[in-house]
Amino acid sequence: MADEGAPPPKGASVALAVHVSGPSVVATLVFENHSDGDVYLDRRNACAAGVIENDVFEIRAGRRRVSYLGALAKRRPPTPDDFIRLGAGQTFTTEVKLERAYGFLKGRHEYEARYVAIHQYPSRPLLELQSNPERFSFRK
Secondary structure (H helix, E strand, O other): OOOOOOOOOOOEEEEEEEEEEOOEEEEEEEEEEOOOOOEEEEOOOOOOOOOOOOOOEEEEEOOEEOEEOOOOOOOOOOOHHHEEEEOOOOEEEEEEEHHHOEEOOOOEEEEEEEEEEEEOOOOOOOEEEEOOOEEEEEEO
């Protein structure tokens, strides 16, 4: 947990929370712009539609990485319409079901998940975001 007295991070951040409910593993992502200017999030990498379209989560059971089951397709370069603009101080929240895109192991296991993705708005520097690690237990 972040130190309450610590200054907010510069630029942008993403916080991850994971909730297990029966057969579902729901990840909530909260993106926040801490800067004085605009930050742009790639809609696909931010899971903006509530769907995981890229391998943007690192999920491990111990040392074993959980496999991404979604499509890895070569896509056209993103255009400005493919981004969400976050103004200074704004947040964007989305939820996705991890079990729909990742091959969790059979049986009950302890997992650690982290969101890791690059957001590349045209003519801007790369924005690399990495969340806090989140631990959870899940039975498939």
